[in-house]
Amino acid sequence: MLIKRATDQIPSSEITPESVYMDRRQFIGRFGVGAAAMAAGAPFVGATTRSGILPPTRGRQDDELTSYEAITSYNNFYEFGVDKEDPARYAQNFKTTPWTVRVDGHVEKPGTYDLPDLLAPFTPEERVYRLRCVEAWSMVIPWQGVPLRDIINHLQPTSAARYVYFETLVDPEQMMGQRSRILEWPYREGLRMDEAMNPLTLVAVGIYGRPLLGQNGPPIRLVVPWKYGFKSIKSIVRISFVDREPQTTWNMMAPNEYGFYANVNPEVDHPRWSQARERRIGELRRRPTLMFNGYGDQVAGMYSGMDLRRNY
Amino acid sequence: MTQVVSDAPPDPRPSKPRRKPAARLPLARIAGVLAFLPLANIAFDAATGGLGVEPVETLVRRTGWWALTLLVVTLAVTPVRRLSGWNRLIQIRRPVGVIAFVYAVVHFSIYISLEQWFALSYIIEDILERPFITAGFLALCLLTPLAATSTRSSIRKLGGKRWQRLHRLIYPASLLAVLHYFWLVKADTRPPLLYAAIVITLLLLRVKLPSRAGDVSKRSKAEPAASRS
Numbered sequence: 001m002l003i004k005r006a007t008d009q010i011p012s013s014e015i016t017p018e019s020v021y022m023d024r025r026q027f028i029g030r031f032g033v034g035a036a037a038m039a040a041g042a043p044f045v046g047a048t049t050r051s052g053i054l055p056p057t058r059g060r061q062d063d064e065l066t067s068y069e070a071i072t073s074y075n076n077f078y079e080f081g082v083d084k085e086d087p088a089r090y091a092q093n094f095k096t097t098p099w100t101v102r103v104d105g106h107v108e109k110p111g112t113y114d115l116p117d118l119l120a121p122f123t124p125e126e127r128v129y130r131l132r133c134v135e136a137w138s139m140v141i142p143w144q145g146v147p148l149r150d151i152i153n154h155l156q157p158t159s160a161a162r163y164v165y166f167e168t169l170v171d172p173e174q175m176m177g178q179r180s181r182i183l184e185w186p187y188r189e190g191l192r193m194d195e196a197m198n199p200l201t202l203v204a205v206g207i208y209g210r211p212l213l214g215q216n217g218p219p220i221r222l223v224v225p226w227k228y229g230f231k232s233i234k235s236i237v238r239i240s241f242v243d244r245e246p247q248t249t250w251n252m253m254a255p256n257e258y259g260f261y262a263n264v265n266p267e268v269d270h271p272r273w274s275q276a277r278e279r280r281i282g283e284l285r286r287r288p289t290l291m292f293n294g295y296g297d298q299v300a301g302m303y304s305g306m307d308l309r310r311n312y
Numbered sequence: 313m314t315q316v317v318s319d320a321p322p323d324p325r326p327s328k329p330r331r332k333p334a335a336r337l338p339l340a341r342i343a344g345v346l347a348f349l350p351l352a353n354i355a356f357d358a359a360t361g362g363l364g365v366e367p368v369e370t371l372v373r374r375t376g377w378w379a380l381t382l383l384v385v386t387l388a389v390t391p392v393r394r395l396s397g398w399n400r401l402i403q404i405r406r407p408v409g410v411i412a413f414v415y416a417v418v419h420f421s422i423y424i425s426l427e428q429w430f431a432l433s434y435i436i437e438d439i440l441e442r443p444f445i446t447a448g449f450l451a452l453c454l455l456t457p458l459a460a461t462s463t464r465s466s467i468r469k470l471g472g473k474r475w476q477r478l479h480r481l482i483y484p485a486s487l488l489a490v491l492h493y494f495w496l497v498k499a500d501t502r503p504p505l506l507y508a509a510i511v512i513t514l515l516l517l518r519v520k521l522p523s524r525a526g527d528v529s530k531r532s533k534a535e536p537a538a539s540r541s
Contacts, residue, residue, distance in 0.1 A: 069365065074364065082498075137369075253499060272496070273442055282365070285429055
């Protein structure tokens, strides 16, 4: 299975170099991971996947983990600049403590949560997901995080909540990209409630067993593996439960190019380029793109009866 | 503007090889070497793994950026020459233009090979259906006859006037190259807009600074000078 292969391939020294080890302990500690696990020295990676919601491994058998270096040096995070190298360069000192998340809308437990409080009830787990960017490149990333649905269940949205809406931090002091209006800040994203409740949808806090670096959207970000990467909003400060389809950044920017759904679909091209193939970072040749990024078994049912050409 | 200063080049027709041997910078050669330096730098980065985690994209971007930039330099020669009166500058026009074409060819070759792996159906689909690729491809097509007629003998064969008329294809080619850049950008259109502004300014300067009577013929004769050195 993917996870097993992943841990086989990556020497543990690479996953948790000594210098990072202390960070990792703090990281886990912040989460309230059981003392037993800590005492046993269980590595964070792959330690706590719950049964029943194992990451899907269907699709290609040749999914190798993308290197940590690539994942942390090739990023789209326009808050820190538009070039792929900009986030790694300009997000180095991105300060993410303290961090609060505002929860509002149709929900029983609204409020402004300190991040550790919001995450305290949960045990982080590992998910190895393919990430397909709308620009036709892809990666395979070992995330650590909490299923969004666990957090949602904890917050108890009311029956009026039909969509979940997210916002990224606005802080031009730190996020130099926000000093110009390349996009309309804050960055916003949203999911239909059933998408948000899908077991695949993850709120990630780490990659390769380490806390997210500035360029990867710390301290918490969304990961929606069957949708183009821009749906996986970074550095979330607001979670709103709303009753109608929220506005989302790229859809506002170019509605003919980026839809609300943004499901990975090799048959519906971007107006300016083909989505039929993708380049896996680290590989030279392009490979075919899979419907729903290969997660069709888990998600296709949510879209039955929908015209995916119109609801791109 | 276009007055011949005392140390301006003598009429440099091949029949008169009489030139002051010293005190003349070999402008064409210097420009040629300078224009090839970025390519050497790109090759060095490619050989030493310095192209980042997505090397193909980096190769395509960098070669494309230099092709466009050198096209702009080529376009700038005539306005700068006329505004400054530094007539010898004309010598760099042809070599830089040819090297711009070299970058464009490398750019396209990387797209064909490393980007598409010679999958003809994808390449044709791209050229026909993706406007930004259509524009880039057309620009390359327009530049090809210019590169092909960049030798001294071509100039002689075509005659200065016809040669010049043909080489005005660089105007639409530059506009298409800018469009190619503009259409591929996702959100930050400022860099391509800057290029568009520069190219349009350089083209407008040609209208604003009409060549004086006799200038055209002078230039058509002067053109072979660029092939010296």
